[in-house]
Structures are given as structure tokens and as C-alpha cells.
Amino acid sequence: MYPFWDLINLSTVSAGLALIGAAGIIMLKKPIDKVIMLAMLEAGLIGMIVAAKYLDVAMAGAIFDPISTIILLIAITKINEIREKKIKSQGDKFIA
Numbered sequence: 001m002y003p004f005w006d007l008i009n010l011s012t013v014s015a016g017l018a019l020i021g022a023a024g025i026i027m028l029k030k031p032i033d034k035v036i037m038l039a040m041l042e043a044g045l046i047g048m049i050v051a052a053k054y055l056d057v058a059m060a061g062a063i064f065d066p067i068s069t070i071i072l073l074i075a076i077t078k079i080n081e082i083r084e085k086k087i088k089s090q091g092d093k094f095i096a
Contacts, residue, residue, distance in 0.1 A: 014047025017073060031076045 021041025025034050042065045049058040 010047055011051040014044045047078030
């Protein structure tokens, strides 16, 4: 009756999320925006794993993905602090 509704299932929605996340990681400039797109990519990846019926792997991914995202956010904040200190110290050297 509606052939369009046949295309909407777990695997196609998950693949769409993964593609949108991958494109966002490539196109966006800010690191925080890239982390948001990485979370979208991870959601699509877990959905594709569930669609393939590897539920144990999906459970492990669902546990480890937020942990890796938190570690990535900590690294981004540290890198931003180091960059700000470096810019500030270089600015102090050229003041006469």
C-alpha cells in the first residue's frame, strides 16, 4: 500500500544516522560539534549491530561508547586550555 514505509526499518535508520554523523564529523569545525556528531555516528553503529543480531557486541558498545566520549571531552578541554596558555604566553613575549 505504501512502499515508502517499507524502507523505514532499523537497519536503514541506523545507516542514515551513521552517515549523517560521519558527514558531520568531516564538515564541522568545532571540536564540541564533532563530539555530538560522533555520538550520532555511535548511535547508528549500535543500531546496525543490533539489526545484525549481535546483541552482546551491541551491549559492550553501549557500555564503552559513553566512557570513550567522556574521555574525549576531557582531552578536548585540556587541549583548549593548553592552546589558550600558549597563545597567552606568546602574546606576553612580544609586548615591548
